[in-house]
Amino acid sequence: MKMGALTEYYHSLITDYYRPRKLARPILAIYLLPVMDTATNASINIIGGGLAGCEAAWQAAEAGVPVVLHEMRPQRRTDAHQTDRLSELVCSNSFRSDDHEFNAVGLLHEEMRRCGSLILKSADANRVPAGGALAVDRDGFSGAVQAAINDHPGITVVRGEVTELPLPGAATTIIASGPLTSPGLAGAIRNLTGEDDLAFFDAIAPIVHRHSIDFGKAWFQSRYDKGDGNDYINCPLDAEQYRAFIEALKLADKVSFHEWEASTPYFEGCLPIEVMAERGADTLAFGPMKPVGLTNPHNPTQKPKAVVQLRQDNALGTLFNLVGFQTKLRHGDQVRVFRAIPGLERAEFARLGGLHRNTFINSPRLLDAGLRLKSDPSLLFAGQITGCEGYVESAAIGLLAGRFAVSDVFGLNLAPPPRPTSR
Numbered sequence: 001m002k003m004g005a006l007t008e009y010y011h012s013l014i015t016d017y018y019r020p021r022k023l024a025r026p027i028l029a030i031y032l033l034p035v036m037d038t039a040t041n042a043s044i045n046i047i048g049g050g051l052a053g054c055e056a057a058w059q060a061a062e063a064g065v066p067v068v069l070h071e072m073r074p075q076r077r078t079d080a081h082q083t084d085r086l087s088e089l090v091c092s093n094s095f096r097s098d099d100h101e102f103n104a105v106g107l108l109h110e111e112m113r114r115c116g117s118l119i120l121k122s123a124d125a126n127r128v129p130a131g132g133a134l135a136v137d138r139d140g141f142s143g144a145v146q147a148a149i150n151d152h153p154g155i156t157v158v159r160g161e162v163t164e165l166p167l168p169g170a171a172t173t174i175i176a177s178g179p180l181t182s183p184g185l186a187g188a189i190r191n192l193t194g195e196d197d198l199a200f201f202d203a204i205a206p207i208v209h210r211h212s213i214d215f216g217k218a219w220f221q222s223r224y225d226k227g228d229g230n231d232y233i234n235c236p237l238d239a240e241q242y243r244a245f246i247e248a249l250k251l252a253d254k255v256s257f258h259e260w261e262a263s264t265p266y267f268e269g270c271l272p273i274e275v276m277a278e279r280g281a282d283t284l285a286f287g288p289m290k291p292v293g294l295t296n297p298h299n300p301t302q303k304p305k306a307v308v309q310l311r312q313d314n315a316l317g318t319l320f321n322l323v324g325f326q327t328k329l330r331h332g333d334q335v336r337v338f339r340a341i342p343g344l345e346r347a348e349f350a351r352l353g354g355l356h357r358n359t360f361i362n363s364p365r366l367l368d369a370g371l372r373l374k375s376d377p378s379l380l381f382a383g384q385i386t387g388c389e390g391y392v393e394s395a396a397i398g399l400l401a402g403r404f405a406v407s408d409v410f411g412l413n414l415a416p417p418p419r420p421t422s423r
Contacts, residue, residue: 049086052383052398053176058118059402061154072161078180087145098134119395128312129231131222137315176382179358203326207351218343223293235343236304249277252333288324327353360387
């Protein structure tokens with residue numbers, strides 16, 4: 001990983017194209033600016049109003065190309081979304097580490113900021129305490145993204161499901177429909193690519209009201225006192241409590257799969273907690289429940305066997321999510337099992353966990369280096385449907401797709417970022 005490689009890449013483009021023409025625009029515009037004095041009626045259609053779709057729309061519109069952004073909600077809903085807002089975060093509220101010096105994701109944050117990312121700007125404006133991580137108030141974040149998209153004069157938002165590809169009359173289309181792509185659009189993609197969908201299961205963690213947590217047992221502290229030092233709520237379990245919790249997870253009633261879902265794997269980066277428990281008695285104690293870097297002020301001489309951490313979920317600090325507690329337990333058993341955790345005996349849940357099936361494509365086989373469908377270069381793909389992992393990576397691919405699409409509109413050849421970048 002080479003610090004600043006992406007920034008150096010864009011700097012070289014500015015040196016070659018931007019400075020000789022004495023144009024004054026942000027770094028984002030790179031070498032597309034020289035041709036933007038020529039009016040164009042061409043527009044870019046983007047399917048999907050998630051993080052990747054909104055970032056792609058922002059990049060293209062900021063470069064001067066009109067954008068039509070298609071979002072199927074609220075006309076057609078998904079199993080995971082709770083609202084019809086653009087860029088709703090359906091899983092965690094964390095964008096992971098914000099350390100740009102020693103962490104690849106943190107470096108990607110910084111590179112995206114320097115590229116004028118709407119997603120990072122909105123995340124920074126709505127961040128909540130999370131130690132060394134970038135976590136956000138999920139409602140404030142999606143509200144900021146939606147307001148920016150709706151207020152941009154170069155972006156038109158169309159609400160309604162797209163089930164036909166290519167879009168009639170569309171010269172360039174970015175498909176950023178996400179892992180929860182509707183069956184109709186998935187069928188259109190299948191017809192284009194000639195292969196069956198690839199899929200995996202992803203899960204969502206519960207959210208608890210802070211006022212219902214017993215702080216006679218729980219306490220505020222970040223691991224190793226990172227950030228403000230008290231960004232997480234911690235609930236300790238001794239060895240006996242931990243063993244009982246593991247057994248309760250194993251015996252709890254779980255959501256069963258349909259026959260056609262049985263062969264679909266889990267996403268290893270977001271395994272349900274009960275699946276981790278089945279992999280070994282101490283798997284959780286060395287995973288999301290590891291007790292390191294913490295001291296229980298209620299019993300400072302006793303080291304717990306495991307610790308459940310809760311991370312702030314909204315700006316008011318009234319909601320906290322159980323970190324790493326994605327689950328497919330049935331709702332009744334979630335309440336019963338999680339209330340056995342010390343400090344959560346009277347927990348009130350604002351949202352319980354859940355499971356959803358995610359769809360993605362075989363990108364290495366189907367796409368070129370510019371994210372274009374090899375069989376139809378007018379179609380680009382972006383975000384998690386390409387198989388990338390996480391909010392940040394999804395938005396970063398949206399950023400690139402937006403720029404690649406703009407370069408196509410103006411007949412330019414924008415090379416992918418070099419391999420030494422954090423991608």
